[in-house]
Amino acid sequence: MLSNRKILIGNMDGRFNLRLQLRHIIISIVLAIMALILAIFVLGLGTLPLSFADTLSALSGRADPRIAMIVLDWRLPRIILALILGAALGMSGAIFQSLIRNPLGSPDIIGFNTGAYTGVLVTIVLFHGDNVTITLGALGGGLATAIMVYVLSWRQGIQGFRLIMIGIAVSAMLTAFNMWLMITGSLETVMSAALWGAGSLNGMTWTKAVPSAIACMVGMFFCLGLARRVRMMEMGDDMAGALGLPVGSTRLWLMVVGVMLVAAATAATGPIVFIALAAPQIAQRLCRTRSMTLVASACTGALLLLGADAVAQHVFSPFSLPVGIVTVSIGGLYMLWLLIRDAS
Amino acid sequence: MKSTRLIWLVVGLVALVAIFIGSLGIGAKSLPLQVVIDSLLGRDTGPDGTIILQSRLPRALIGLFGGAALGISGALMQTLTRNPLADPGIVGVNAGAGLAVTLGFAFAGISQPHVLFAYSFAGALTTALLVHLISIKGVAKPDPVRFILAGLAVGAMMSGVSSGIALLQPAVFNRMRFWMAGSLDVGDLTLVLAAIPIICVGCIIAFVLARPLNALEMGDDMAASLGTNPLKTQTATLLTVALLSGTVTAVAGPIGFVGLMIPYIARWVVGPDLRWMLPFSFLYAPILLLCSDIAGRLIVAGELRVSIVTAFIGAPVLILLARGNSTARTALQ
Numbered sequence: 001m002l003s004n005r006k007i008l009i010g011n012m013d014g015r016f017n018l019r020l021q022l023r024h025i026i027i028s029i030v031l032a033i034m035a036l037i038l039a040i041f042v043l044g045l046g047t048l049p050l051s052f053a054d055t056l057s058a059l060s061g062r063a064d065p066r067i068a069m070i071v072l073d074w075r076l077p078r079i080i081l082a083l084i085l086g087a088a089l090g091m092s093g094a095i096f097q098s099l100i101r102n103p104l105g106s107p108d109i110i111g112f113n114t115g116a117y118t119g120v121l122v123t124i125v126l127f128h129g130d131n132v133t134i135t136l137g138a139l140g141g142g143l144a145t146a147i148m149v150y151v152l153s154w155r156q157g158i159q160g161f162r163l164i165m166i167g168i169a170v171s172a173m174l175t176a177f178n179m180w181l182m183i184t185g186s187l188e189t190v191m192s193a194a195l196w197g198a199g200s201l202n203g204m205t206w207t208k209a210v211p212s213a214i215a216c217m218v219g220m221f222f223c224l225g226l227a228r229r230v231r232m233m234e235m236g237d238d239m240a241g242a243l244g245l246p247v248g249s250t251r252l253w254l255m256v257v258g259v260m261l262v263a264a265a266t267a268a269t270g271p272i273v274f275i276a277l278a279a280p281q282i283a284q285r286l287c288r289t290r291s292m293t294l295v296a297s298a299c300t301g302a303l304l305l306l307g308a309d310a311v312a313q314h315v316f317s318p319f320s321l322p323v324g325i326v327t328v329s330i331g332g333l334y335m336l337w338l339l340i341r342d343a344s
Numbered sequence: 345m346k347s348t349r350l351i352w353l354v355v356g357l358v359a360l361v362a363i364f365i366g367s368l369g370i371g372a373k374s375l376p377l378q379v380v381i382d383s384l385l386g387r388d389t390g391p392d393g394t395i396i397l398q399s400r401l402p403r404a405l406i407g408l409f410g411g412a413a414l415g416i417s418g419a420l421m422q423t424l425t426r427n428p429l430a431d432p433g434i435v436g437v438n439a440g441a442g443l444a445v446t447l448g449f450a451f452a453g454i455s456q457p458h459v460l461f462a463y464s465f466a467g468a469l470t471t472a473l474l475v476h477l478i479s480i481k482g483v484a485k486p487d488p489v490r491f492i493l494a495g496l497a498v499g500a501m502m503s504g505v506s507s508g509i510a511l512l513q514p515a516v517f518n519r520m521r522f523w524m525a526g527s528l529d530v531g532d533l534t535l536v537l538a539a540i541p542i543i544c545v546g547c548i549i550a551f552v553l554a555r556p557l558n559a560l561e562m563g564d565d566m567a568a569s570l571g572t573n574p575l576k577t578q579t580a581t582l583l584t585v586a587l588l589s590g591t592v593t594a595v596a597g598p599i600g601f602v603g604l605m606i607p608y609i610a611r612w613v614v615g616p617d618l619r620w621m622l623p624f625s626f627l628y629a630p631i632l633l634l635c636s637d638i639a640g641r642l643i644v645a646g647e648l649r650v651s652i653v654t655a656f657i658g659a660p661v662l663i664l665l666a667r668g669n670s671t672a673r674t675a676l677q
Contacts, residue, residue, distance in 0.1 A: 339497070
């Protein structure tokens, strides 16, 4: 009943209009509110536990300056970044799963994360780089790999299965190369690379967070502009072409924006796996739709990453684990639960 | 068609024998054929004989039998799941063995090769069984997609837990990074001799399973009317895959890509009939593995581990196949 109701913003025949399904909107709003409440709750966690009210007053600038510093300067950048990156990863996953028409399709199908890890290992192990060069290495490695896979797959157009195969082959080679770097470097350098490679929000500051956050917001804005094209592409290349969509260039643009989102996220935290895989699948089931829902996927991704990061940071204290390890474990459990539930 | 297939098998057999002998002779110290034969027959008890019997023979043997095991289990997996992207690792053997070994390193302080073998073997088989049980829970007949998803999920969780443990303990991390890069240089003949009978049994079961699996590929109903029970066949196949690939992982560590690529090419060269795919994979997978191992010895002074070299030799072939002519593309899809 809920899912059938639609809202139309603007004129049906006009140049700009927006057709929305009520269920999507409600689910997205509920998810966003849940993420916000979780964020305020997590802001209160740490060596100095704060109550919900304390956190709120710190956010509104009415608290003790020391508490305000803890909340606004130490804890807030991490939380904000978790929300934005989670949303970016969720949205990018939705784009790729829709493009490849496969629930196992993720931005990493074109080898971005593996290539980024190679870039980081090279900068750390061979050149002993600092934070800035490591970020540049990650971006350079990831983008070079994505371009290489795309170019190698090009043969009078891009075809889904060929892209997957070549992505697997290139990733296998890079993984082997990474493994070689892992066993040749000294333990200390390799371990710092591995910590980066696991994806972590530890030690996030405003200066580190802001560039990535801005890049992700811009990318997501572009994505929303392409949302209608995503839906049309899901009808198949022929149908989309018949409806007047330039299929080839749309696919390229979607990939560029999808990779841009992952790149911005990876630069800040290292590769965080599984959000891009799981968030669109969860959102799809919550919205009871067969097509990919960009906004709901983004909200789910934000909630997932924030939750996983809270677990990574606080559950195993005094240790704080890289969040990527928690997302893999939680995502795996979730997938098993889905499988078992689907059977009965 | 049949004669072409036979030629492929004969060529494979000859090449395999030559490469096996080559892998005994080639290395940091290259030894002539006569010395190799003498030391195998026990007539050369000098330092050369020791090199061959204690270092190169275990290595060549695990390359031969381990390669065959990986090829066979890959062919079984791809046929069972009807998915050319299914790797034997998808049953969870590598992730399970990895978790068991990490736990052993972190909490039991294991170091002896045979204890390592036991941990890794137990971890591999338990995980494969777990994946299988999850995939068949509550369903009337086995579903390949469910199986792949269950394998992915269990594997992801286990590797997440093991890297979590390793990242908190540098000593464990240090040992894991070497374990993760599988190598044929096991240096322990008794371990290899223990693995060979298990692999042989697994291969025999695989050949027995070829006919029911062929029937299964025609669809479950068709298979049932031919007297094949889908559930029993899936269970037997998965256990065989787990036994074969789990043994290899336990001896040499995880070695990827061989079990994915060779059966893939086999399907292209000899067709989808398992009775031909299995012998092809049995011969050509060890060829790839032994060649990669030899190349790893020659390329750099300190030796490259075989799991690193296989991808560098295999991946370009896969890229060429995926980009190649229409025959190759049909075979790939």
